[in-house]
Amino acid sequence: AQTVTQSQPEMSVQEAETVTLSCTYDTSENNYYLFWYKQPPSRQMILVIRQEAYKQQNATENRFSVNFQKAAKSFSLKISDSQLGDTAMYFCAFMKIQGAQKLVFGQGTRLTINP
Amino acid sequence: DTEVTQTPKHLVMGMTNKKSLKCEQHMGHRAMYWYKQKAKKPPELMFVYSYEKLSINESVPSRFSPECPNSSLLNLHLHALQPEDSALYLCASSSIGLFRGQRDTDTQYFGPGTRLTVL
Numbered sequence: 001a002q003t004v005t006q007s008q009p010e011m012s013v014q015e016a017e018t019v020t021l022s023c024t025y026d027t028s029e030n031n032y033y034l035f036w037y038k039q040p041p042s043r044q045m046i047l048v049i050r051q052e053a054y055k056q057q058n059a060t061e062n063r064f065s066v067n068f069q070k071a072a073k074s075f076s077l078k079i080s081d082s083q084l085g086d087t088a089m090y091f092c093a094f095m096k097i098q099g100a101q102k103l104v105f106g107q108g109t110r111l112t113i114n115p
Numbered sequence: 116d117t118e119v120t121q122t123p124k125h126l127v128m129g130m131t132n133k134k135s136l137k138c139e140q141h142m143g144h145r146a147m148y149w150y151k152q153k154a155k156k157p158p159e160l161m162f163v164y165s166y167e168k169l170s171i172n173e174s175v176p177s178r179f180s181p182e183c184p185n186s187s188l189l190n191l192h193l194h195a196l197q198p199e200d201s202a203l204y205l206c207a208s209s210s211i212g213l214f215r216g217q218r219d220t221d222t223q224y225f226g227p228g229t230r231l232t233v234l
Contacts, residue, residue: 033221037225043227043230045225046225047224101221107156108155108156
């Protein structure tokens with residue numbers, strides 16, 4: 001079974017700062033996807049970024065980038081130039097490519113961006 | 116367009132009521148999902164439909180009954196719920212991966228959720 005661990009329950013930074021959220025996972029699979037989702041107070045789960053495990057290049061989406069270390073089973077999210085609208089719960093998630101379509105979520109990190 | 120819609124936004128029901136939650140997507144996705152989310156917790160998978168057939172049931176009590184009338188619609192029928200069933204219910208949809216490398220394959224897109232309160 002796969003597990004996802006987010007070791008930071010809460011984080012708080014000032015607007016415009018850079019912040020990194022940690023995520024580690026455990027799996028015996030070789031092919032899988034990793035995701036970061038954000039859930040603001042409005043409750044909608046929004047996809048932030050996705051990484052395919054077979055790709056060595058780290059995924060980036062505008063101010064969001066990941067540091068994917070496959071051997072270490074680590075998948076951190078970096079938010080640059082943080083904005084007030086980045087305030088949300090962030091979930092790291094794992095999914096096997098073959099077979100099950102099940103997302104395995106971490107417990108989440110509550111990120112607050114202060115003005 | 117990566118929009119999944121859910122109705123209603125809020126629902127309050129008694130333990131003897133029968134109600135339904137609805138989910139719709141027009142992205143051509145052939146997999147649809149129901150999740151339950153309690154406060155300050157990650158979503159928990161309930162059901163998965165692939166090509167309009169139930170493919171995963173995570174041992175959900177029979178008082179929750181899913182239905183997939185067509186490839187765009189997903190319903191969750193509720194009957195004789197308990198107060199502990201109060202939660203945010205999220206619907207999601209995704210394409211089904213056939214080839215490695217297809218952009219967006221298997222990525223789940225979520226709707227805004229229905230906040231359910233059982234009295």
